[in-house]
Amino acid sequence: MATQADHSVSHGAVKAQGGRRRWSLSVRMLTAIVVALVFLIPVFWMLLTSVSADGDIFTFPPKLWPAWDWSNYARAWNASPWMKYFSNTVLIAGCVVALTLATSLLAGFAFAVMRFRGRGLMFLVVMSVMMVPQTVLLIPNFIIAQQLGWYDTYLIQIIPWGASVFGIFLLRQFFVTLPRELFEAAELDGASPLRMLFSVAAPLAAPSLVLVGLNSFMGSWNSFVWPYIMTKSDSVRPIEVGLQAFYGTEGTDWTGLCAAVTFTTLPIIVLFLFLQKYFVTGAYGTQGSVRG
Amino acid sequence: MASTSAAHTAVPASQPPAAHKSPVPMRPAFKPSRRKTALTSPVAYLFVFPALAIFTVFTIGPTIYTFVISAFKWNWLNTSQNKFIGLKNYQDLVTGAIDPPFWSTLGTSAYFVVAMVVGGTVISLPLALLLQQASRVFVAARAAVFLAHVTPLVATSIVWVWIFNPRYGLANLVLSWFGIGNIDWLGNSQFAMPAIIIYSLWHEIGFITVIFLGGLATLSGELSEAAKLDGCNAWQEFWHVTFPQLRPFILFVVVISSVSSLQAFTQFFMMTSGGPGFDTATLGFQLYQQAFVFRKTGYAAALAVVLFGITVALSIVQLRSTRSIDTPS
Known part of the structure; x- marks a missing residue:
């Protein structure tokens, strides 16, 4: 009887642990995605600025949607x-x-x-x-x-x-x-x-x-x-x-x-x-x- | 190998090369066989020569030369005007006679090095623990973090100067969300160093995380299993099982980031030029500035000797830590 009780208890524990583990895995994944995005922000910021209209970047708060001005590339390329x-x-x-x-x-x-x-x-x-x-x-x-x-x-x-x-x-x-x-x-x-x-x-x-x-x-x-x-x-x-x-x-x-x-x-x-x-x-x- | 080298030393150099090369001591010298001598042929010297020549001319020689230069009042335009002044440059160093004073340069360097070592370890270790699983999301996140480390310092320093722009920068936008007013990051002596530290951490953390990931991969799974069976929670398992096993890797990271931050130059050159004033003029930057801007070559060489001394001391610690990584206790 005692063994049976032990068994059911441990079974319940395993189940709970499995659930907790799945939950903690998704939290970990979410954290990993956030960390990755934080590290990529400067790269996004660089790309965003590179296609912004010159006037748009000198505003505060900055515009987060660019004007897709590709002429910046041509201008920079021809300058050096x-x-x-x-x-x-x-x-x-x-x-x-x-x-x-x-x-x-x-x-x-x-x-x-x-x-x-x-x-x-x-x-x-x-x-x-x-x-x-x-x-x-x-x-x-x-x-x-x-x-x-x-x-x-x-x-x-x-x-x-x-x-x-x-x-x-x-x-x-x-x-x-x-x-x-x-x-x-x-x-x-x-x-x-x-x-x-x-x-x-x-x-x-x-x-x-x-x-x-x-x-x-x-x-x-x-x-x-x-x-x-x-x-x-x-x-x-x-x-x-x-x-x-x-x-x-x-x-x-x-x-x-x-x-x-x-x-x-x-x-x-x-x-x-x-x-x-x-x-x-x-x-x-x-x-x-x-x-x- | 010991016996071969003994045989080598026993045979004078004037002997016929065939006998000299032979790895078999008792073989008659008059019947040279080319067949078994390829691996003991003196061609080996030609093999190591190119690398050794480059190292001798551009690393070993110049290291000694640095010591020599540091004993001179070096004349930039006319080296025949060089004046031997003994330890005078070192005296200037200790007394702080040359602006900025050496001790304040050392303090600035220490600020940067300690922040990089502590920040790098404290951020990268949890990051490695988070990203150690092999599932796709974690592997992609690892790549994103490491990507920053791959970018050239000149290029991404420029991007971060823009991010730290006092009027239109992203950094101030983020602060404004928390109700904090604009900061002149790179132009303010209080914030210039933290700004450079933030950039440098962004650049280095991917590298340090990869080292910790390498360390975590060597850990014994059995110990963690045993800890779990004994009812340890995640924190207890980390503190009592994972952390002690990672200690050699932490030492390795501490030494390697100290050495690289002590030498750091490009981000200081690009972002602040050592300013405002000399507030971000670290040892690596001062060395450049004294030699190539202020033309105080002898004094700069003395700074280089100090930098060399600290690096060698740290490298000796590193060699020990590498040895303990090879043979985990």
């Missing part, structure tokens, strides 16, 4: 050499990604698979590079860039960013997990280290390579302080520096500014929506190469 900024950015980011992938593959492979004197020490040196903040390097690198004759060139925007601690570390971690027999077999076949790397190891590392490539692409695209200090001509400057210059000259044209922010940021947002998974996985690594 955006095509040049975009192509500079693509060129710089493309070279940085290619160089980073190459240096990371080579060093990651050597540190993981090959045996050479000083390997441990060299790896320690690479890892310690992570501790140096970029801001600390601005002053000496500005002087070095001028001494090299690299001031105001593509080179100063590409070469210094062509090696990544995150990339080397990630690829090394990956290559270490591969079975040694894989390389020993290739070695017996007389494969050179370079051949081993590119025909055996690199194809297996494709997901890590996407992560490293995306990480350095984002770092390059979003970078501001480095190119701002290291260059002075529009002919070599990337998009974010161009946007800052546009902000400097058109500081009160808010509809045009929001249009410019929209079309300069759109490629990044599209990329994010397509490659979300990699962005989130890469979040741990981005901090190592974060650029202001």
Whole structure:
């Protein structure tokens, strides 16, 4: 009898708990939606302003329904050499990604698979590079860039960013997990280290390579302080520096500014929506190469 | 590996390379076989060279150079006029001889760093707990929160300057719903820093939440089950089961956000230029301003050395925290 009573009590408890859980799930979902909307408000606000009529935004309280004035985009687009900024950015980011992938593959492979004197020490040196903040390097690198004759060139925007601690570390971690027999077999076949790397190891590392490539692409695209200090001509400057210059000259044209922010940021947002998974996985690594 | 390196050190560099490379100690040196040596070939040095060269020229060298510059009265236009002044720049730092005084810069930085670390953790941890389920709504919400982190700082700083516009901005519209009058956010020394903190939190929270989500994914489900069976409510389960397991991740977040907020530059440059006055001139911004605007290169290098010192100290803490993430206790 006692067991029966226990049973019915616990059954009731489970039922009540299930109901409470379903209710709490919908509360959680609602909270999640509200949080998501709050985070998206600035993006909505940007889009709204970018299609508002110029007169409409200078009212308080602001109008929440826009006039759909698309001419802001044309005006903003014609006010600056955006095509040049975009192509500079693509060129710089493309070279940085290619160089980073190459240096990371080579060093990651050597540190993981090959045996050479000083390997441990060299790896320690690479890892310690992570501790140096970029801001600390601005002053000496500005002087070095001028001494090299690299001031105001593509080179100063590409070469210094062509090696990544995150990339080397990630690829090394990956290559270490591969079975040694894989390389020993290739070695017996007389494969050179370079051949081993590119025909055996690199194809297996494709997901890590996407992560490293995306990480350095984002770092390059979003970078501001480095190119701002290291260059002075529009002919070599990337998009974010161009946007800052546009902000400097058109500081009160808010509809045009929001249009410019929209079309300069759109490629990044599209990329994010397509490659979300990699962005989130890469979040741990981005901090190592974060650029202001 | 130890035996290989011992063999390496035992063989002088002048020996034939085949013998030098061999991983098998007893093999006759006169019959070099290319077959088993690929992985011990000195080609390895060529493999690590490009990365090491870049790091040496643009990171390690410049770090040392920063220390050197900080001992000079550096002449911007003519480096042959540089004057060695020893620790004078550091003396100026400590005595606050150069405007804005170093200690007030450090205080401004501390304000920003503490707000970012505390705000970031206090908002992101509950957010991660809320969004940890794999259902579609939560995954979409995660993407929305993380999207902010992906946007370029220059671009979204501009949007937020508009949001904080003293006369027509969205921030003041929201305040007006609560009957609060217009605030000159970025032009008022009391509100400029909070405004930048609000923007920076908007930008960083997605990133910190993802780290906490990663942490939550590693937690043991058994412990939570046991806690539920023992009749723990949700709060007790969080406080006694989840939180202790998350502690290494919290330390990791604290260190990583301290380092990044200490260096933060772009949002200060875009939103206030360190103003009004020097009220938002943090260490990262001061370094730029002293070097590239006021042309006090030597003094700015001394600031950089301080920033470097703090970062290294924090990185050592971080290394420890990463180690405890790898091996959860």
